[in-house]
Amino acid sequence: MDLRAQHRDHAAPRPRRLEKTLDPLIRRTLLLICTLLAPLPAVALPSFDEVRAAYRPSEATLLARDGRPLHSLRVDMQVRRLAWTPLADISPALLRAVIAAEDKRFMEHGGVDWLAAGSAAWSNLRGSRTRGASTLTMQLAGLIEEDGQRRGQRSFLAKIGQSAAALRLERSWSKGRIVEAYLNLVSFRGELQGVAAMSRALFGKWPHGLDDRESAIAAVLLRAPNATPDTVARRACALLTELQRADECRGLEAFTFQALNHNLRDLRPEAPQLAPHLARKLLAEPGRDRRSSLDADLQAFAVDSLRRHLSALSRQNAEDGAVIVIDNASGEILAWVGSSGDLSGAAEVDGATALRQAGSTLKPFLYAQAFERRLLTPASLIDDAPLSLDTGNGLYTPQNYDPGYRGWVSARPALAGSLNIPAVQTLVRVGADSFHQRLKTHGFASLKEDGDWYGYSLALGSADISLLMLANAYRTLANAGKWTPLRAVPARQPAPAPCRQGGCEGVFDGKPHTVDTPAAAFLVADILADRAARAGTFGLESWLTTPYWSAVKTGTSKDMRDNWCVGFSPRYTVGVWVGNASGSPMHDVSGISGAAPVWREVMDRLQRAAHTPPPTAPAGVVGLTIRFEPALEPPRREWFIQGTEQPVVRAAAGQALTRIVYPADGTVIALDPDIPPARQRILLRLSGPMPKGGQWRINDQPLPAGTRERWLPQPGRHRLSLHDGRGTLVDSNRFEVRALRGKPR
Structure with a gap:
């Protein structure tokens, strides 16, 4: 059974058909089926290349400006699919197990296993419940069927439709391509769809590395994806025995339980995961990669x-x-x-x-x-x-x-x-x-x-x-x-x-x-x-x-x-x-x-790679050497907008530094009737030292001697002013004092 050869040459000669060996009763049954199939319209089926091109992983990848992957992000939350896995990258052990479990005569039939179909039909007529006769090709036809609402149906007419589609698939697809497409589209367990997602999630490896035990577990999941670990282990052991690998049944229950319950195993993408926040903003469609403006090396360095x-x-x-x-x-x-x-x-x-x-x-x-x-x-x-x-x-x-x-x-x-x-x-x-x-x-x-x-x-x-x-x-x-x-x-x-x-x-x-x-x-x-x-x-x-x-x-x-x-x-x-x-x-x-x-x-x-000169002054900017009087800052060359240049910068007189800090202009002060007036004096504050001979004035009246900077407030609007020793006004502010009514005593 060389599926890879079939994959390389999908026009290879077909194996001898089994239908020639069928007994007369089964032949009559199949003749009836063929008669029913005859009037059905031939719906065009996609080619292998079209199916593969339409496949979309549940992830999308953010690319750097040079095309290198920066970050992969899961976009489709309904299903978990990784990239398409070629047949050459799928373990031969898995191929053997899947064919043994799902379609033993896969290499011999032409899309429909007439022997199995006839046997199943005869059993159904007798009222017996037997295993279905769907081949891998028929299952694939159901997976790629355009009408997604009909997937998974088991009605008689649905089976007939799948059989017709399977016959057409086998005439244009190789066995290898059929198996490859099937294993990439089929669901294994829960949200896991496709051989890559299954292999990475359950066993922590890529599909080419699956051994006999892992392949048996994967194969029996196809028929019952949500079966309990005990049931899966029992069926996998039966399949291994059929494949003459019974020695692999030792410890299989514990191994199966661990594989199916390892919820912490992460399907880590191959991208380095460097830009999660931009990826969430740019990636919206499953399988559609987006090229960003990010520099991959610079992004990694900044992280x-x-x-x-x-x-x-x-x-x-x-x-x-x-x-x-x-x-x-x-x-x-x-x-x-x-x-x-x-x-x-x-x-x-x-x-x-x-x-x-x-x-x-x-x-x-x-x-x-x-x-x-x-x-x-x-x-x-x-x-x-x-x-x-x-x-x-x-x-x-x-x-x-x-x-x-x-x-x-x-x-x-x-x-x-x-x-x-x-x-x-x-x-x-x-x-x-x-x-x-x-x-x-x-x-x-x-x-x-x-x-x-x-x-x-x-x-x-x-x-x-x-x-x-x-x-x-x-x-x-x-x-x-x-x-x-x-x-x-x-x-x-x-x-x-x-x-x-x-x-x-x-x-x-x-x-x-x-x-x-x-x-x-x-x-x-x-x-x-x-x-x-x-x-x-x-x-x-x-x-x-x-x-x-x-x-x-x-x-x-x-x-x-x-x-x-x-x-x-x-x-x-x-x-x-x-x-x-x-x-x-x-x-x-x-x-x-x-x-x-x-x-x-x-x-x-x-x-390191940017040798750019400093910017030059634009039009309308002039340079000038300046000095300060007094020398608050050293002389320097300074830039000015043309028309504002000044070679000498003179500071105001020392007292000009002094300003009234409190009460600030516009301040409203409320007196508390429950506090003795003598304890509500206002501290008058300056931004600098008091000018020599300086004097406070309230409403142009000098504060009483000994008051210093603590003034006993009086209700009303006031003007506080500061004067130097010659009586010259230095600064002034206006403020208001409000008296609140006290509680009745």
Whole structure:
């Protein structure tokens, strides 16, 4: 029985037919069957090649840009099928067992075993219940039958239809192809369909390695897929005995029980499983592979880098992370790592699309807007001093990440060193609503409320954004302020959006548009690339300091729940998020210690093959050597938008640093009637030292001597002012004191 030879030459001579040896009674019975078959229409049956082409595994595979497999994902949840298995890759032991169990005269009949059919018909006429006479070819005809509703039917007419189809199949298909197609389409147990899924799931091996014992178990499952392990073992032993392999029955019950109840055995695909989150977004049709824009080697490197650094931070309660790498010119995503895998308690959550607090990563867009509107230059001095702002619902008092204040500081080190107070001061100038609209134009579609809702905290990243949105916004800065959508497939292919909701909203859709002017984008990029400017916060040597040109910014959200590191070279943008999908805070993990090491490793690898020069100043930007009076900062060469250049930057007088911190302008203070008035004195606070000879005034009346900074409040509207020793007004605020009625005594 050489099925492989039959497979190679499907026109091989047929074996001698058994119907010539049938007794007269059976011949008369079969004549009746043939008479019934005659009027049936001849439904066209597909060819072997058509059946194989229509076969669809339950999985689909995400491919890298060069065609290498990245991730296989089960898409069809109704059935479990692996790739088609050629006959040459099926164990001869399994072929013997299946033919012995299902169709002993398979090699001799022409599609219908007339002897078995006649015997079965005669037994049925006598009222005896016998085993069915369906051949492998008849079963295959049922499997490939176009009308799926008729599969598995055992009616007399259904058998006749299958017999007719089997006769036609045998005239055009070889025996080898019939067996090959049958073993790939037949169901073995539960959801397992096809020899590959059965072999991998039950025995943990590919079909070519099945031995006699395993083959017997598989063969008896064909007739009773859901039989109990004891029944399967008993029938398999009987089949082994028939095949003269009775010695394999020893220990068969335990072996069968283990095979049929090994629920933990995984049908692991051959793909390396590197991009589960993008695979779930792009793979939708069983058996249809999709080519992505991901670089296979870079994806593997980013996965490894993230996992290694998160392992080192495990004691600091950091278990999740995400990495996005984008080609600046094309917008193609080269790496998409959504989680740390088994290091995470929520590995299914895609950290690249999850909405998290932005921290300080939005500051570059704020300064770009201020530069563009000529409200600031990189050399403009901003007061880094205690600040309280009235929000209508109370006071907003931002704090720097590091304790202490620097006084007058220029915008360059304020942005590069991520100082919070200067950023809020800049937002006051730009306006929260105006900045909110600019962020929306940058692609932050997750900012659903208006600017007043976010308020001054928008400068420090209180809004929820996704890593995808953030990385593409930084790519916009790298592209001279021009925003374009991202792509998850190569540029030469149609670009379906892998997702459109949540953190994907607007990222893959939208028309290209200019957000920042090239001049403003250049100034911000130059600041973010300035190692000296960030040295006051991060030191001269840190994970952000690269031997090539790169612009980078870190961010840490409240309570260290999220930290970010996003930056770009002239050719690539890399974004990294580190945190916990659960939202629990990390312990002493900031952007520089959490996300920055991963960012640096990935960027270093990208730059090995990228020799791109630093960006040059666009039209409308001029360079100038500047100095400060007094020398608050060393002289340096600075960039300006043409028309805003200033060779000498003079700081205001020392007393100009002093401002009224509390009560802030617009504050409403409510007195508690249950607290003695003397214990409700208000502490008047300044952002700096009291000017020499300085004096507090309430409603233009000096405070009584000895009051110092503690004033006994009186109901009503008041104006608090600060004057220097010459009586000159330094600062003033208006506030209100309200008296509440006490309880009756």
